[in-house]
Amino acid sequence: MTNKTVLHAKHLASGAKMVDFYGWEMPINYGSQIEEHNVVRQNAGMFDVSHMTIVDIQGIDAKDFLRYLVINDVAKLTVAGKALYTGMLNEEGGVIDDLIIYFFSDTNYRLVVNSATREKDLAWMNKQASGFDLTIIERPEFGMIAVQGPQAKAKVAELLTPEQIVAVEGMKPFFGVQVGDLFIATTGYTGEDGYEIIVPDNTAEDFWQKLLDVGVAPCGLGARDTLRLEAGMNLYGLDMDETVSPLAANMAWTISWEPTARNFIGRDVLTTQKAAGTQPKLVGLVLTEKGVLRSHQVVITEFGQGEITSGSFSPTLGHSVALARVPRSVKVGDIVEVEMRKKLVKVTVTKPSFVRNGKKVF
Amino acid sequence: MSNIPTELKYATSHEWVSVAKDGIVTVGITEHAQDLLGDMVFVELPDVDDSISTGDDVAVAESVKAASDIYAPVSGTVVEINEALEDAPELVNSDAFGEGWLFKVKLDDASELENLLDADGYASSIED
Numbered sequence: 485m486t487n488k489t490v491l492h493a494k495h496l497a498s499g500a501k502m503v504d505f506y507g508w509e510m511p512i513n514y515g516s517q518i519e520e521h522n523v524v525r526q527n528a529g530m531f532d533v534s535h536m537t538i539v540d541i542q543g544i545d546a547k548d549f550l551r552y553l554v555i556n557d558v559a560k561l562t563v564a565g566k567a568l569y570t571g572m573l574n575e576e577g578g579v580i581d582d583l584i585i586y587f588f589s590d591t592n593y594r595l596v597v598n599s600a601t602r603e604k605d606l607a608w609m610n611k612q613a614s615g616f617d618l619t620i621i622e623r624p625e626f627g628m629i630a631v632q633g634p635q636a637k638a639k640v641a642e643l644l645t646p647e648q649i650v651a652v653e654g655m656k657p658f659f660g661v662q663v664g665d666l667f668i669a670t671t672g673y674t675g676e677d678g679y680e681i682i683v684p685d686n687t688a689e690d691f692w693q694k695l696l697d698v699g700v701a702p703c704g705l706g707a708r709d710t711l712r713l714e715a716g717m718n719l720y721g722l723d724m725d726e727t728v729s730p731l732a733a734n735m736a737w738t739i740s741w742e743p744t745a746r747n748f749i750g751r752d753v754l755t756t757q758k759a760a761g762t763q764p765k766l767v768g769l770v771l772t773e774k775g776v777l778r779s780h781q782v783v784i785t786e787f788g789q790g791e792i793t794s795g796s797f798s799p800t801l802g803h804s805v806a807l808a809r810v811p812r813s814v815k816v817g818d819i820v821e822v823e824m825r826k827k828l829v830k831v832t833v834t835k836p837s838f839v840r841n842g843k844k845v846f
Numbered sequence: 847m848s849n850i851p852t853e854l855k856y857a858t859s860h861e862w863v864s865v866a867k868d869g870i871v872t873v874g875i876t877e878h879a880q881d882l883l884g885d886m887v888f889v890e891l892p893d894v895d896d897s898i899s900t901g902d903d904v905a906v907a908e909s910v911k912a913a914s915d916i917y918a919p920v921s922g923t924v925v926e927i928n929e930a931l932e933d934a935p936e937l938v939n940s941d942a943f944g945e946g947w948l949f950k951v952k953l954d955d956a957s958e959l960e961n962l963l964d965a966d967g968y969a970s971s972i973e974d
Contacts, residue, residue, distance in 0.1 A: 516939070517910050518885045706884065706910060774888045776908050797887040797910050825906075825913060 489534035490627045490688045498702050506600035508535040510705055517706035521799040524674050524711055525842045528633035529703035530695050535599040536628055538682065539606070540592070543618025547590040552748055553612055554585065555730060557740035561587035567658045567671060570738045571730050572608065577753030578726040579733060581605050582718060584671060586660045594660070594667075596628075598720050612749065626667075627688030629681050631700055632711075634842065636678035639698045640668075643691070652679075666691075673708065675715025675840045710796050713805065716768065716837030722779055723766065723793040723807055731757055732809055734766040734836050764790065767814060768834035768846060769806040775824055777806035777831070784821040784828065787811035792822065800839045807836050849877045851943055855959055856968035857919040862943060866956055873919060874947040875907060875938065878972050883909040886935040891927040891949055898924060898951065900958065905948055907938065920958050922951040 487508045495502065500511035511532065513520060523529045541550065550558040556570035566587050572580045581601045586594040597605045609620050631640050641649055644666075651663040652670075660669030667682035683691050696702065709719065716734075718724055724733035731754065739754065740746070757763050769792065771777055777795030784790075790810030798805045806822075810833070814820065818833040834846040850856075855863045860879035864872040880886065890906040898904050898918040905916035927949045931937060938946035953959075963971060 513884070516885055518887075518936075710910065774890065774908075776887060776910075776913060778913070797908075799910075 487535065489532055490685045491532045491534060491629075491692055494689055494692050495532065495702070498696075500702070500704060503705070505535065505705060508599060510535060511702070513704040513706045514702050517704065517710070518799045520701065520703035520707035521710050523701045524633045524676055524703060524707065525800055525839070526634065527701070528631060528635040528639045528678070528699070529701045529707070530692070531630040531632070531703050531705075531708050532627070532692075533630050533680065534627040534688070537597045537599055537602045537605065538623040538626055538628070539595040539597060539609070540621045540623060541595060541609075541618055542592050542621065543616070544591055545616035545618045546593055549613060549616040549618055550585065550593060551746055553609065554583070555735075555739045555748055555750065555754070556585075557742075557746060558585060558587065558593065559746075560740065561585075564588055565655075565659045565661050567660055567669065569658075571724075571735050572605070573730070573748075573750030573754075574608075574726055575749060575753075576726075577729050577750040577757065579720070579724045579728055579730055579735070580608055580726055582720055582724070582735070582738075586669065600721060625685050626682045627685055629683060629688070629692060629695070630672055630674075630678065631681065631695060632672050632674040632676045632678035634677060636676070636700070639695070639700050640679055640681070642698050643694050673715070673717055674711040675717070676711075677841065709794075710799060713794050713796050713807065714798050714800055714839035716807070716835070718766075718807070719794055728809075729754065729757055729763050731763040732765060734807075761812065763812065764809045765812050765814075766793065766807055766809050766836050767816070768836040768838060769795070769808050769820070769822065769831040770834055770838070770846065771804040771806075771822070771829060771831045773803075773829065775829060776804045777822060777824070781806075782823045783808050783810055784823065785810055785814050785818070787813040790814070790820075798838060800842070801844060805838045806831075849943070850965045850969050852965040854943070855919075855962035855964065856971075857917065857962060858968075858971050859917045859919075860972075861916060861919040863919050863959065863962055866953060866959065869956060870925060870950055870952050871920060871959070872947050872950050874942060875916060876968070877942045879907075879914075880939050880942045880946070883907060883914055884911045885909055886938045889931040889935045889938060889948065891931065892924045894924055894927060896924045898922065916948065918951075919962060920951055920953055921955065922953045924949050925952050926950040
């Protein structure tokens with residue numbers, strides 16, 4: 485059974501090439517992935533992300549539950565609308581999923597999780613919620629559109645009501661606000677300015693069309709992947725999964741170790757791993773010669789082997805970049821080798837971030 | 847349905863071969879192949895004067911999606927390569943049967959062309 489988002493017909497009307505994405509028929513591109521990538525870096529593009537799963541957690545125990553469920557601490561969220569990126573671990577310290585949590589109040593939070601992991605995420609949350617007084621409500625009645633790029637906010641503003649414009653005026657990164665029928669958040673997966681907008685199903689097509697009319701270019705999953713890779717953002721299933729510790733996936737910054745009294749799932753395992761200091765780490769790799777680094781290629785270092793988790797051509801930089809999991813002793817600036825199509829090529833180790841706001845950052 | 851010019855010959859591995867002129871043919875990849883591969887980012891070509899045999903992997907088309915081997919559809923000697931692809935690999939996407947050509951081969955044996963598919967044969971080979 486193939487799922488279709490509420491915007492499916494709009495994609496076909498724009499000439500999209502559709503592919504199966506974990507059970508969803510989604511646009512991979514509308515002609516040229518590279519052109520779509522560049523429009524987001526230079527102007528404004530939009531992505532249908534309606535396949536992502538929205539889950540509202542409401543109830544007297546919502547806060548305590550989330551403090552136990554995820555590795556970051558939602559107690560840090562005190563301003564309505566503030567969002568947090570974090571991970572949800574299994575008992576063995578592996579990443580079940582990465583997610584964004586929006587705070588509305590201590591009894592009301594919104595989670596956005598991956599579509600590919602929807603069923604296991606919901607099953608896990610429901611299992612862990614036993615004993616907590618709360619409700620877990622999936623919200624499939626919404627579409628979601630990410631509008632990204634240096635001109636994204638200005639273009640969206642042309643479509644907002646005066647009330648909505650006031651509400652998003654000066655909104656800092658990683659905030660979300662519900663005004664009228666739109667939930668507008670300053671989040672994204674491209675390394676550019678912009679919004680992710682949750683819109684009711686019955687007005688989603690109309691909103692998408694209005695964005696097209698003000699010159700926002702539709703962009704597919706292909707460009708979404710090269711944009712997030714350049715921005716050094718993880719993709720679940722490639723850069724981490726249930727067998728990978730957040731310490732080995734550049735997610736240590738999403739763990740709240742303080743207060744030490746907070747018990748969260750996976751804490752014991754992470755504490756032991758951190759003390760041992762033997763977890764591998766996720767770094768960036770840069771290849772300036774011809775060729776494209778790809779997932780699963782072997783990385784050879786003086787400290788042992790590693791593996792590329794995500795690799796592609798970087799349209800912004802004009803050469804290939806990758807995220808790779810390597811032994812912890814490997815340092816930024818080191819030259820290591822990658823086994824590519826039967827030969828070894830030299831690549832430079834960088835921090836796992838390549839492009840932000842249109843500019844090279846390594 | 848992709849565009850498949852009737853004046854060309856084809857290999858099932860998605861290369862096209864032009865009509866021989868003075869014993870020399872032009873080789874490229876088909877419109878269908880470029881569509882499957884997506885935006886091209888690098889094209890690695892053989893060297894001029896390389897001697898190639900039918901079925902050898904002689905070039906690589908690397909797209910945003912994957913690296914794909916290109917096989918020699920005929921045997922002979924490479925006499926020219928499309929140097930424009932060095933700076934503009936996207937020509938393979940925009941004009942697979944024209945400006946996106948890959949290399950030219952002086953045939954060892956012109957009768958080898960008879961082993962290749964015609965447009966109809968290639969069209970049926972790419973049907974699902």
